[in-house]
Amino acid sequence: MISLNELVATYTTVRGSVRAVDGVDLSIPEGNIVGIAGESGCGKTTLLKVIYGDLTYPLALEQGSVNYGFADGAGREVDSASIQAYWFQRISYIPQSSMSSLNPVIRIRKQFVDFLEPKANKDDTLDRVRQFIQQLDLPPEALDAYPHQLSGGMRQRMMVALATFFQPDIILADEPTTALDVVVQKGILLLLLKLQRQMGNTILFVSHDMGVHYQISHRMIIMYAAKVVEYGESPDVFSAPLHPYTRMLIESLPNIGDDHLRQGVSGRPPSLWDDLRGCRFAARCPLATELCRQEEPPLVEHRPNHFAACHYAGDVIPTLELPA
Amino acid sequence: MKTILKTDDLHKVYRLGGFINRVRINALDKVNLHVQSDEPVIISLVGESGSGKTTLAKVMLRLIAPNDGQAIVNDQVVAGKGAKTDKKTFMSMVQPIFQNPFEAFSNYRTVDTYLLRTAMKVSGAKGAEAEDLVEEALVAVGMRYADVRGKYPNQFSGGELQRVSVARALIPKPSIIIADEPVSMIDASLRMNVINLFLKLKEGTRTSFLYITHDLATAYYISDYIAVMYRGTIVEFGNARAILSDPQHPYTQLLLGSVATMGQKWEEADIAMQDMEATEFVAEGCRFRHRCPLAEQICADVRPAATLLPDGREVYCHIVEREMERI
Ligand SMILES: Nc1ncnc2c1ncn2[C@@H]1O[C@H](COP(=O)(O)OP(=O)(O)OP(=O)(O)O)[C@@H](O)[C@H]1O
Ligand SMILES: Nc1ncnc2c1ncn2[C@@H]1O[C@H](COP(=O)(O)OP(=O)(O)OP(=O)(O)O)[C@@H](O)[C@H]1O
Numbered sequence: 001m002i003s004l005n006e007l008v009a010t011y012t013t014v015r016g017s018v019r020a021v022d023g024v025d026l027s028i029p030e031g032n033i034v035g036i037a038g039e040s041g042c043g044k045t046t047l048l049k050v051i052y053g054d055l056t057y058p059l060a061l062e063q064g065s066v067n068y069g070f071a072d073g074a075g076r077e078v079d080s081a082s083i084q085a086y087w088f089q090r091i092s093y094i095p096q097s098s099m100s101s102l103n104p105v106i107r108i109r110k111q112f113v114d115f116l117e118p119k120a121n122k123d124d125t126l127d128r129v130r131q132f133i134q135q136l137d138l139p140p141e142a143l144d145a146y147p148h149q150l151s152g153g154m155r156q157r158m159m160v161a162l163a164t165f166f167q168p169d170i171i172l173a174d175e176p177t178t179a180l181d182v183v184v185q186k187g188i189l190l191l192l193l194k195l196q197r198q199m200g201n202t203i204l205f206v207s208h209d210m211g212v213h214y215q216i217s218h219r220m221i222i223m224y225a226a227k228v229v230e231y232g233e234s235p236d237v238f239s240a241p242l243h244p245y246t247r248m249l250i251e252s253l254p255n256i257g258d259d260h261l262r263q264g265v266s267g268r269p270p271s272l273w274d275d276l277r278g279c280r281f282a283a284r285c286p287l288a289t290e291l292c293r294q295e296e297p298p299l300v301e302h303r304p305n306h307f308a309a310c311h312y313a314g315d316v317i318p319t320l321e322l323p324a
Numbered sequence: 325m326k327t328i329l330k331t332d333d334l335h336k337v338y339r340l341g342g343f344i345n346r347v348r349i350n351a352l353d354k355v356n357l358h359v360q361s362d363e364p365v366i367i368s369l370v371g372e373s374g375s376g377k378t379t380l381a382k383v384m385l386r387l388i389a390p391n392d393g394q395a396i397v398n399d400q401v402v403a404g405k406g407a408k409t410d411k412k413t414f415m416s417m418v419q420p421i422f423q424n425p426f427e428a429f430s431n432y433r434t435v436d437t438y439l440l441r442t443a444m445k446v447s448g449a450k451g452a453e454a455e456d457l458v459e460e461a462l463v464a465v466g467m468r469y470a471d472v473r474g475k476y477p478n479q480f481s482g483g484e485l486q487r488v489s490v491a492r493a494l495i496p497k498p499s500i501i502i503a504d505e506p507v508s509m510i511d512a513s514l515r516m517n518v519i520n521l522f523l524k525l526k527e528g529t530r531t532s533f534l535y536i537t538h539d540l541a542t543a544y545y546i547s548d549y550i551a552v553m554y555r556g557t558i559v560e561f562g563n564a565r566a567i568l569s570d571p572q573h574p575y576t577q578l579l580l581g582s583v584a585t586m587g588q589k590w591e592e593a594d595i596a597m598q599d600m601e602a603t604e605f606v607a608e609g610c611r612f613r614h615r616c617p618l619a620e621q622i623c624a625d626v627r628p629a630a631t632l633l634p635d636g637r638e639v640y641c642h643i644v645e646r647e648m649e650r651i
């Protein structure tokens with residue numbers, strides 16, 4: 001079980017500090033693929049960085065803690081201050097636009113060995129890596145290539161290989177397939193699914209593509225303006241979303257072959273710099289009332305394992321018809 | 325009729341590596357596209373990652389020169405033989421939205437200086453007037469001037485910076501915008517606002533778009549024409565709705581069959597391993613033949629030419645060509 005306890009994370013800037021994650025509090029059972037979706041700039045990347053324990057200036061964890069469900073050698077529970085010692089081994093991170101994070105002038109195999117086990121016997125590690133990437137349908141010669149010689153899809157498979165090599169308990173992936181065409185995307189997602197099933201790890205997966213979430217996630221976290229507004233089992237979230245924002249995320253996208261005009265959610269998300277009061281979605285929400293503008297709705301478990309932060313989430317909302 | 329966009333045997337080769345392991349990548353391999361219209365149009369360019377979409381955009385933006393062939397944008401030759409449009413005219417006519425917004429803005433300059441400079445340089449506005457133009461453009465993408473003032477690119481999230489790029493391209497009111505994955509980092513609700521904004525600009529300011537994307541659903545939603553690319557070549561080109569609802573080229577069919585949709589889960593079929601990209605880029609014959617379920621000997625020997633279908637689309641496939649000859 002991974003517990004996120006009242007997390008508040010801020011960036012320091014010359015104009016003051018801004019809360020990019022503001023009071024995230026939930027727990028994730030082991031062995032799940034958890035999809036994270038939400039407004040651009042709502043704090044998804046920041047949340048992953050906090051969980052990874054990558055807390056370098058200007059980002060700081062102002063309040064709260066993360067527990068990963070395992071202890072260190074002395075029996076103390078590992079938290080976000082001590083997780084760094086377990087990078088790659090027990091937790092790994094595929095950053096946003098990671099494809100360009102491979103160094104272009106260094107062969108892949110060298111980057112692999114340096115990343116993974118800087119102190120270990122190189123040939124030995126390399127042999128194991130070679131065997132491993134073959135299971136991921138990557139030709140072993142790909143290790144001898146420079147990054148530019150590989151297609152975007154192969155580079156991203158390499159990133160997946162790097163992140164899964166030690167079979168870590170937790171994998172954090174930030175939009176790992178957004179830059180890729182849908183054929184390659186499907187290949188990588190099915191690969192990730194297969195590996196997850198074999199290893200049983202927990203994956204947190206950020207994507208803007210609700211279709212992708214539908215395909216691979218077991219649970220969904222929906223964020224809006226630095227807060228979690230909905231959290232639940234994917235089938236529930238997709239068929240009966242409780243938060244109006246989630247509903248709009250699912251309904252606003254067009255489908256191929258459907259000629260209806262689609263409206264986005266009108267208005268703009270609130271600036272995290274403003275003095276925020278009430279429900280942060282109120283300015284764009286069709287259901288908003290005076291209560292919403294005044295009082296912040298807490299994240300409440302309205303149905304078993306299905307949480308939402310909306311004053312009206314407990315009311316009966318018609319279920320969504322998904323295309324067959 | 326006006327030529328919105330036309331390419332003639334456009335060719336671009338990248339050379340990589342040292343003396344020993346030199347590779348040539350035909351990023352654009354005899355690309356022929358033509359869209360004539362007196363009305364503004366939206367043309368989508370979709371296809372494989374690394375198939376040459378950005379390269380095509382860069383040639384049309386005169387950021388790189390082709391090795392061969394010619395490109396026309398808005399009745400002006402912009403690349404190849406006879407290209408000579410003056411820089412200022414060109415910038416007020418064609419505006420880019422770059423694929424990676426973090427590369428489009430320097431980390432050492434605040435983002436608002438870019439916007440103001442564009443307003444002043446291309447529109448000739450000054451001071452408060454320039455700020456008004458910037459505010460107007462930012463509001464169109466769901467932001468405000470106050471959100472960007474004094475901030476450096478690394479202080480924005482990906483989607484925020486992408487919306488700033490869109491706003492910047494709007495300021496000069498160009499006749500064509502070349503938008504390279506302009507909404508890839510923007511969530512569903514705001515994405516539709518930007519997409520609808522493109523439609524509105526097409527009607528209102530009569531702006532045409534070249535819309536490069538991996539999102540086939542939005543491509544279906546806004547485009548009049550679509551071109552599908554694979555390994556430096558066009559495989560299918562024509563009416564967007566016709567092609568997306570009834571694809572004829574085996575690659576277009578594979579592409580549409582791979583879209584992650586809601587409502588039906590994928591089978592866990594194994595996905596075929598992909599060859600090293602560089603080798604396939606220089607192959608003879610049809611670039612897609614290694615992965616094509618219909619491939620025959622002729623596909624390995626001869627590069628398929630465009631076959632014109634009754635609905636006006638062009639398909640580059642031997643099997644489709646043979647079918648057409650039969651009827
Ligand atoms: N280095 C930074 N300094 C100041 N503010 C920052 C910094 N990095 C991010 N922010 C702000 O923090 C907020 C959250 O950013 P984050 O990158 O986590 O968003 P996101 O949900 O991942 O967005 P996207 O979907 O666009 O990637 C945004 O409002 C952003 O402007
Ligand atoms: N400056 C360069 N030098 C060498 N090769 C390059 C260069 N730019 C692009 N390439 C190669 O040319 C091919 C086409 O690249 P391009 O960026 O045009 O593809 P794309 O269709 O835009 O891909 P994506 O969907 O990933 O954005 C790719 O194989 C790429 O690796």
Ligand code: SF4
Pocket residue numbers: 573574575610611612613614616617618619620623628640641642643644
């Ligand atoms: S030309 Fe041949 S190999 Fe290429 S797509 Fe058509 S049938 Fe397949």
Ligand SMILES: [Mg+2]
Pocket residue numbers: 044045046096174481482
């Ligand atoms: Mg992000």
Ligand SMILES: [Mg+2]
Pocket residue numbers: 377378379423504
């Ligand atoms: Mg590109």
